[in-house]
Amino acid sequence: MHHRLLVVANRTVDAPELLDELGRRARERDIEITLLVPAGWHEHEESALRAKAAVDALRERGVEVGEAVLGDDDPVCAIQEEWDPRRYDEVLVVTLPTGSSRWLEFDLPHRVAKLTDYAKVEHIEVKPAPAREEPPPSREETRDPFLVRLLGSMRVSIRS
16 A cells, blocks of 8 residues: 655755655655645746656656645645645655745744644755756847847948
8 A cells, every 4th residue: 555645845846855765765665645836826837847857756766656736835725725634644844954944934844733633744854956057048049139130220321
């Protein structure tokens, strides 16, 4: 029987430390993971990309991932909407390190424990994955069409 794990993470969802930890847990026992990513509407695209990267990396490691869900930007609300004791055996709250984690400032791990009627709740701190480098735009993409036309007309008038 699967151990069903709800993993709550946002900026840390694709962190190498978290992926390694979930891989270790999957080697120890048969688990099924659901990733819950609390995200505001302004960060949905970025959060969805991180969640997809995490799902792909976990599946490459042979870890079963049920789904990745973008939830309310308030992690307490997101967990409240997703939590079902018949569906999950444990919650893993993943935060940035102490001092840089907004979730730890309002004691999210303990709030989750109360919210889930003291189901098994674990907390780990990890550093976010390194930022993915975007390829630099090609020279064609950086040219402003208006400026190209303007410079072209200036060249014509100078030559005349």
